[in-house]
Amino acid sequence: MTNINQQKQPLRDDINLAKVLQALSDPIRLEMVLKLANESEIQCGCFDLDLPKSSLSHHFKVLRESGIVTTRREGKELFNSLRIEDLEARFPGVLSSVINSARKADIGKK
Protein backbone atom coordinates (compact mmCIF):
# COMPACT_ATOMS: atom_id res chain seq x y z
CA MET A 1 0.00 0.00 0.00
CA THR A 2 1.83 3.03 -1.24
CA ASN A 3 0.29 6.13 0.21
CA ILE A 4 1.21 9.35 -1.45
CA ASN A 5 2.08 12.48 0.48
CA GLN A 6 1.76 10.60 3.70
CA GLN A 7 3.88 13.17 5.48
CA LYS A 8 1.28 15.78 4.65
CA GLN A 9 -1.57 13.82 6.14
CA PRO A 10 -1.76 14.39 9.87
CA LEU A 11 -1.67 11.47 12.25
CA ARG A 12 -4.98 10.74 13.93
CA ASP A 13 -4.11 12.55 17.12
CA ASP A 14 -2.87 15.57 15.25
CA ILE A 15 -6.11 16.11 13.37
CA ASN A 16 -7.35 19.55 14.32
CA LEU A 17 -11.04 20.29 14.72
CA ALA A 18 -10.95 23.83 13.40
CA LYS A 19 -9.03 22.69 10.34
CA VAL A 20 -11.46 19.87 9.67
CA LEU A 21 -14.37 22.29 9.85
CA GLN A 22 -12.52 24.75 7.67
CA ALA A 23 -11.95 22.05 5.08
CA LEU A 24 -15.61 21.06 5.19
CA SER A 25 -16.83 24.64 4.95
CA ASP A 26 -16.39 24.93 1.20
CA PRO A 27 -19.38 23.87 -0.93
CA ILE A 28 -17.19 22.18 -3.51
CA ARG A 29 -15.29 20.20 -0.93
CA LEU A 30 -18.51 19.32 0.82
CA GLU A 31 -19.73 17.90 -2.44
CA MET A 32 -16.50 15.97 -2.85
CA VAL A 33 -16.78 14.55 0.64
CA LEU A 34 -20.36 13.57 -0.02
CA LYS A 35 -19.33 11.75 -3.16
CA LEU A 36 -16.56 9.97 -1.30
CA ALA A 37 -19.03 9.00 1.39
CA ASN A 38 -21.35 7.49 -1.17
CA GLU A 39 -18.76 5.61 -3.15
CA SER A 40 -16.05 4.82 -0.60
CA GLU A 41 -13.11 5.33 -2.92
CA ILE A 42 -12.77 7.53 -5.95
CA GLN A 43 -10.12 8.32 -8.46
CA CYS A 44 -9.21 11.98 -8.56
CA GLY A 45 -10.18 12.50 -12.18
CA CYS A 46 -13.60 10.92 -11.73
CA PHE A 47 -15.16 13.93 -10.13
CA ASP A 48 -17.43 15.31 -12.75
CA LEU A 49 -17.33 18.71 -11.15
CA ASP A 50 -16.89 21.48 -13.62
CA LEU A 51 -13.42 22.38 -12.44
CA PRO A 52 -9.93 22.41 -13.91
CA LYS A 53 -7.63 19.74 -12.61
CA SER A 54 -5.49 22.18 -10.69
CA SER A 55 -8.49 23.41 -8.72
CA LEU A 56 -9.62 19.90 -7.96
CA SER A 57 -6.13 19.08 -6.84
CA HIS A 58 -6.10 22.09 -4.58
CA HIS A 59 -9.27 20.96 -2.86
CA PHE A 60 -7.93 17.45 -2.42
CA LYS A 61 -4.85 18.92 -0.84
CA VAL A 62 -6.96 20.82 1.69
CA LEU A 63 -8.94 17.69 2.47
CA ARG A 64 -5.77 15.65 2.82
CA GLU A 65 -3.92 18.13 4.98
CA SER A 66 -6.86 18.54 7.30
CA GLY A 67 -7.02 14.78 7.82
CA ILE A 68 -10.32 14.13 6.09
CA VAL A 69 -9.03 12.22 3.11
CA THR A 70 -6.26 9.78 2.42
CA THR A 71 -4.80 9.13 -0.99
CA ARG A 72 -3.45 5.88 -2.37
CA ARG A 73 -1.59 5.46 -5.59
CA GLU A 74 -2.28 2.58 -7.96
CA GLY A 75 -0.21 2.85 -11.08
CA LYS A 76 -0.87 6.17 -12.67
CA GLU A 77 -4.00 6.80 -10.72
CA LEU A 78 -4.63 8.16 -7.27
CA PHE A 79 -7.54 6.94 -5.23
CA ASN A 80 -9.05 8.95 -2.43
CA SER A 81 -11.06 7.83 0.51
CA LEU A 82 -12.40 9.32 3.70
CA ARG A 83 -10.50 8.67 6.92
CA ILE A 84 -13.72 7.71 8.63
CA GLU A 85 -12.21 5.62 11.38
CA ASP A 86 -9.67 8.23 12.33
CA LEU A 87 -12.21 11.01 12.28
CA GLU A 88 -14.84 9.10 14.21
CA ALA A 89 -12.25 8.18 16.80
CA ARG A 90 -10.98 11.70 17.19
CA PHE A 91 -14.18 13.72 16.69
CA PRO A 92 -17.09 11.34 17.10
CA GLY A 93 -20.13 12.22 15.07
CA VAL A 94 -18.71 15.26 13.35
CA LEU A 95 -18.04 13.86 9.90
CA SER A 96 -21.02 11.51 9.91
CA SER A 97 -23.49 14.22 10.90
CA VAL A 98 -22.08 16.59 8.32
CA ILE A 99 -22.40 13.93 5.66
CA ASN A 100 -25.97 13.12 6.69
CA SER A 101 -26.88 16.79 6.60
CA ALA A 102 -25.15 17.33 3.30
CA ARG A 103 -27.02 14.39 1.79
CA LYS A 104 -30.43 15.88 2.24
CA ALA A 105 -29.60 19.54 2.05
CA ASP A 106 -28.30 22.33 0.04
CA ILE A 107 -24.94 21.19 -1.16
CA GLY A 108 -23.77 23.06 -4.15
CA LYS A 109 -25.55 26.22 -3.15
CA LYS A 110 -23.37 29.11 -2.06
Added chain:
Amino acid sequence: MTNINQQKQPLRDDINLAKVLQALSDPIRLEMVLKLANESEIQCGCFDLDLPKSSLSHHFKVLRESGIVTTRREGKELFNSLRIEDLEARFPGVLSSVINSARKADIGKK
Protein backbone atom coordinates in the same frame (compact mmCIF):
# COMPACT_ATOMS: atom_id res chain seq x y z
CA MET B 1 -38.55 39.50 23.65
CA THR B 2 -36.70 42.08 21.63
CA ASN B 3 -34.28 40.33 19.33
CA ILE B 4 -31.70 42.52 17.76
CA ASN B 5 -30.68 42.23 14.12
CA GLN B 6 -33.32 39.63 13.58
CA GLN B 7 -33.32 40.28 9.87
CA LYS B 8 -29.68 39.25 9.78
CA GLN B 9 -30.32 35.93 11.44
CA PRO B 10 -31.43 33.35 8.91
CA LEU B 11 -34.67 31.48 9.40
CA ARG B 12 -34.23 27.85 10.35
CA ASP B 13 -34.76 26.57 6.84
CA ASP B 14 -32.35 29.06 5.40
CA ILE B 15 -29.47 28.00 7.59
CA ASN B 16 -26.71 26.86 5.27
CA LEU B 17 -24.44 23.96 6.16
CA ALA B 18 -21.30 25.33 4.53
CA LYS B 19 -21.78 28.64 6.29
CA VAL B 20 -22.31 26.99 9.65
CA LEU B 21 -19.11 25.02 9.20
CA GLN B 22 -17.30 28.12 8.04
CA ALA B 23 -18.44 29.97 11.14
CA LEU B 24 -17.31 27.09 13.35
CA SER B 25 -13.95 26.77 11.65
CA ASP B 26 -12.31 29.63 13.49
CA PRO B 27 -10.61 28.74 16.80
CA ILE B 28 -11.83 31.89 18.50
CA ARG B 29 -15.43 31.32 17.44
CA LEU B 30 -15.16 27.69 18.41
CA GLU B 31 -14.14 28.82 21.86
CA MET B 32 -17.05 31.25 21.97
CA VAL B 33 -19.49 28.53 20.96
CA LEU B 34 -18.05 26.23 23.58
CA LYS B 35 -18.55 28.89 26.21
CA LEU B 36 -22.11 29.47 25.08
CA ALA B 37 -22.72 25.73 25.21
CA ASN B 38 -21.50 25.58 28.77
CA GLU B 39 -23.36 28.59 30.07
CA SER B 40 -26.45 28.77 27.88
CA GLU B 41 -26.57 32.54 27.63
CA ILE B 42 -23.80 35.06 27.82
CA GLN B 43 -23.50 38.78 27.64
CA CYS B 44 -21.24 39.94 24.84
CA GLY B 45 -18.76 41.71 27.05
CA CYS B 46 -18.35 38.73 29.35
CA PHE B 47 -16.03 36.86 27.07
CA ASP B 48 -12.69 37.12 28.72
CA LEU B 49 -10.97 36.53 25.44
CA ASP B 50 -8.07 38.84 24.87
CA LEU B 51 -9.74 40.69 22.03
CA PRO B 52 -10.87 44.24 21.33
CA LYS B 53 -14.60 44.80 21.32
CA SER B 54 -14.76 45.31 17.58
CA SER B 55 -13.15 41.93 16.94
CA LEU B 56 -15.47 40.18 19.33
CA SER B 57 -18.37 41.89 17.67
CA HIS B 58 -17.19 40.72 14.29
CA HIS B 59 -17.12 37.12 15.44
CA PHE B 60 -20.59 37.41 16.92
CA LYS B 61 -21.79 38.77 13.65
CA VAL B 62 -20.42 35.75 11.79
CA LEU B 63 -22.04 33.41 14.29
CA ARG B 64 -25.33 35.28 14.06
CA GLU B 65 -25.42 35.47 10.28
CA SER B 66 -24.62 31.80 9.92
CA GLY B 67 -27.52 30.92 12.20
CA ILE B 68 -25.53 29.56 15.13
CA VAL B 69 -26.28 32.29 17.61
CA THR B 70 -29.20 34.51 18.45
CA THR B 71 -28.94 37.79 20.27
CA ARG B 72 -31.41 39.31 22.68
CA ARG B 73 -31.27 42.80 24.10
CA GLU B 74 -32.00 43.52 27.73
CA GLY B 75 -31.52 47.15 28.56
CA LYS B 76 -28.03 48.15 27.58
CA GLU B 77 -26.80 44.62 27.33
CA LEU B 78 -26.99 42.01 24.60
CA PHE B 79 -27.26 38.36 25.48
CA ASN B 80 -26.23 35.61 23.13
CA SER B 81 -27.30 32.03 23.01
CA LEU B 82 -26.93 29.09 20.68
CA ARG B 83 -29.82 28.25 18.36
CA ILE B 84 -29.58 24.64 19.40
CA GLU B 85 -33.13 23.66 18.49
CA ASP B 86 -32.94 25.18 15.04
CA LEU B 87 -29.57 23.68 14.35
CA GLU B 88 -30.47 20.24 15.62
CA ALA B 89 -33.62 20.30 13.55
CA ARG B 90 -31.88 21.36 10.40
CA PHE B 91 -28.52 19.59 10.76
CA PRO B 92 -28.92 16.91 13.40
CA GLY B 93 -25.80 16.15 15.37
CA VAL B 94 -23.57 18.69 13.73
CA LEU B 95 -23.42 21.32 16.44
CA SER B 96 -23.59 18.88 19.31
CA SER B 97 -20.78 16.70 18.00
CA VAL B 98 -18.62 19.73 17.33
CA ILE B 99 -19.23 20.97 20.86
CA ASN B 100 -18.43 17.59 22.34
CA SER B 101 -15.23 17.38 20.34
CA ALA B 102 -14.28 20.92 21.20
CA ARG B 103 -14.80 20.23 24.90
CA LYS B 104 -12.13 17.59 25.15
CA ALA B 105 -9.79 18.75 22.46
CA ASP B 106 -7.53 21.38 21.23
CA ILE B 107 -9.60 24.50 21.18
CA GLY B 108 -7.53 27.59 21.13
CA LYS B 109 -4.70 25.96 19.22
CA LYS B 110 -4.20 27.10 15.65
Added chain:
DNA sequence: AATTTAATTCGATATTTATCGAACTATATT
Protein backbone atom coordinates in the same frame (compact mmCIF):
# COMPACT_ATOMS: atom_id res chain seq x y z
C1' DA C 1 14.02 6.71 -24.39
C1' DA C 2 10.14 9.12 -26.20
C1' DT C 3 5.12 9.52 -25.39
C1' DT C 4 0.90 9.32 -22.94
C1' DT C 5 -1.81 9.63 -18.83
C1' DA C 6 -2.87 11.25 -14.12
C1' DA C 7 -2.28 14.40 -11.02
C1' DT C 8 0.65 17.85 -8.43
C1' DT C 9 3.10 22.12 -7.93
C1' DC C 10 4.02 26.82 -9.25
C1' DG C 11 2.85 31.50 -9.85
C1' DA C 12 -0.01 35.21 -10.55
C1' DT C 13 -4.46 37.33 -9.49
C1' DA C 14 -8.82 37.82 -7.25
C1' DT C 15 -11.77 37.19 -3.45
C1' DT C 16 -12.73 36.50 1.25
C1' DT C 17 -11.80 36.95 5.92
C1' DA C 18 -9.53 38.75 10.16
C1' DT C 19 -7.89 42.49 12.93
C1' DC C 20 -8.63 46.58 15.39
C1' DG C 21 -8.89 51.74 16.25
C1' DA C 22 -12.17 55.36 15.63
C1' DA C 23 -16.69 56.92 14.99
C1' DC C 24 -21.37 55.84 15.77
C1' DT C 25 -26.01 54.06 17.87
C1' DA C 26 -29.04 52.72 21.44
C1' DT C 27 -30.31 52.47 26.11
C1' DA C 28 -30.05 53.86 30.82
C1' DT C 29 -28.64 57.09 34.41
C1' DT C 30 -27.78 61.50 36.54
Added chain:
DNA sequence: AATATAGTTCGATAAATATCGAATTAAATT
Protein backbone atom coordinates in the same frame (compact mmCIF):
# COMPACT_ATOMS: atom_id res chain seq x y z
C1' DA D 1 -30.13 67.15 28.04
C1' DA D 2 -25.51 65.72 29.20
C1' DT D 3 -22.95 61.49 30.41
C1' DA D 4 -21.94 56.71 30.81
C1' DT D 5 -22.23 52.03 29.18
C1' DA D 6 -22.67 48.20 25.82
C1' DG D 7 -22.10 47.01 21.61
C1' DT D 8 -22.11 47.84 16.45
C1' DT D 9 -20.44 49.74 12.17
C1' DC D 10 -16.91 51.83 9.38
C1' DG D 11 -12.61 51.91 7.12
C1' DA D 12 -8.14 50.70 6.33
C1' DT D 13 -4.74 47.03 6.26
C1' DA D 14 -3.10 42.41 6.59
C1' DA D 15 -3.51 37.55 6.05
C1' DA D 16 -5.63 33.52 4.20
C1' DT D 17 -7.94 31.19 0.58
C1' DA D 18 -9.70 30.23 -4.15
C1' DT D 19 -9.04 30.02 -9.06
C1' DC D 20 -6.79 28.29 -12.93
C1' DG D 21 -3.22 28.14 -16.82
C1' DA D 22 1.42 26.58 -17.41
C1' DA D 23 5.21 23.89 -16.01
C1' DT D 24 6.45 19.69 -13.60
C1' DT D 25 6.58 14.96 -11.67
C1' DA D 26 5.64 10.05 -11.64
C1' DA D 27 4.23 5.85 -13.58
C1' DA D 28 2.90 3.08 -17.59
C1' DT D 29 3.06 2.20 -22.46
C1' DT D 30 5.01 2.11 -27.00
